[in-house]
Amino acid sequence: MTAAQILVVDDEQHIRTLLEAVLASSGYRVVLAAGGEEALARTGEVHPDLALVDLRLPGMDGLTLLEHLLRLSPGLPVLILTAHGSIAHAVAAMQKGACDFLAKPFDSTDLLARIARALEVQRLKREVVRLQTLVQERAQFEHIITSNAQMRLVLRQVAQIASTDATVCVYGESGTGKELVAHALHLASRRSAGPFVAINCGAIPEGLLENELFGHVQGAFTGAERAKRGLLQQAHGGTLLLDEVAELPAALQVKLLRVLQEREFYAVGAEQPTTVDLRLVATTNRDLSQAVAAGTFRADLYYRLHVIPVVLPPLRERRDDIPLLAQHFLQRYSQTLDKGVQGFTPPALQRLLTYTWPGNVRELANAVERAVILTPRPLITPDLLLLEDRLDSPRPLATAGPPSPDHQAERGARPRPVLDTLEETRAACERAYLVRVLTATQGTVARAAVLAGMHRGPFYKLLQKYALDPEAFRHTTGPTRAVSAPLSA
Secondary structure: OOOOEEEEEOOOHHHHHHHHHHHHHOOOEEEEEOOHHHHHHHHHHHOOOEEEEEOOOOOOOHHHHHHHHHHHOOOOOEEEEEEOOOHHHHHHHHHOOOOEEEEEOOOHHHHHHHHHHHHHHHHHHHHHHHHHHHHHHOOHHHHOOOOOHHHHHHHHHHHHHOOOOOOEEEEOOOOOOHHHHHHHHHHOOOOOOOOEEEEEOOOOOHHHHHHHHHEEOOOOOOOOOOOEEOHHHHOOOOEEEEEOHHHOOHHHHHHHHHHHHHOEEOOEOOOOOEEOOOEEEEEEOOOHHHHHHOOOOOHHHHHHHOOEEEEOOOHHHOHHHHHHHHHHHHHHHHHHOOOOOOEEOHHHHHHHHHOOOOOHHHHHHHHHHHHHHHOOOOEEOHHHOOOOOOOOOOOOOOOOOOOOHHHHHHHHOOOOOHHHHHHHHHHHHHHHHHHHHHHHOOOOHHHHHHHHOOOHHHHHHHHHHOOOOHHHHOOOOOOOOOOOOOOOO
16 A cells, blocks of 8 residues: 555745645655645545645635535544644634644644544444445355356455455456456455546447546646546555556556556646556456467556456356356346246247356346246247257357366367267256255255155255255345345446
């Protein structure tokens, strides 16, 4: 984390110079302003961690400035500086939201102690918010609907790296849930109380993208009547998601590299750099190493982004999740549309399991929503699943590094026999049925075996075959596990 940045507002030059020297010698970054209007402009540009405000200022007084600062940056600690005889005004400032006040002439040691205390209180408040968020979102990774071993491994990896500030690049085909995983990573990090800011690099015209990312100062160009904070500055203290980072223009790749290296950037038209403290998460559905080889993506930026790569498997590689996801979406849209749809017929479920899903989970959600809208019956039938049959499956997303032996074998192999596909479908249906039985009986194996029409011994063997732990179903209700955020974004 970078040193705290303190805004000093005082109309007396020698006081500003003194405060700057005292604060800088203690390791703080200092921003100076001689009056209220300048202070508000600087706050919009630099996003200070604390403000020192003289109570008596020309033009806009300290109390008015305090109100404006707290509206512009809620929760900002503001310490009021006041002369002797103005204690009543200082108390009024405390009532309006100031964190503390100090009478002039002040002792430097006392001033630094009050600043440190105010910053610590602010840190603790943010920590409380973070812990409250974690309590609410602690199962965020578990809430992502999956029983697939490969996907569980990915989520464990994401949970391990969440507590670090390392740059993460999430690879995955369109619709696999890259942004959802990025948001879950933010919520599980120390930055969860800070902002989560996302931008799609391919959805904004190149001429506007720089201004969106870096912002501009007043007068930077015709029509720039006031300064604008870019997304980098808006993400200060939190996480910035660059969605589809491979679409970033070459000129902005250079500037983003500086942000990653120096943690600072120049707003459009600015003469001084702005320091920013954020974590960067990038997502892409393309192989960045191939983009580097093709000359469309900078190699130095690639290595900066590729610190921790996370690869999300496509839905066709986690078919055992299809019944769980489909049932969840069915329940969601049935409730939203006020329709009593209860489930899928076996042929409909088989249709879902054998489809290639080029659009992944997003396509599955859309297909289920459409079927719920169209069905006049309590069960979804195959004719309502308006899916486009494809002979060719989407090509797997490659990442940096040599391909695995299994992957090399697959590339040179012929398409698998239909019998293998049917066996996979049967196994996925069987596992999905076991999940529903265990859910209905809340993990009570004896009752689940009776419900399935089996003896307990063979039933246990099936559970072992599909790596299902009855304890995981002890407190679940309904046909699927309770979820708050399916992997669909």
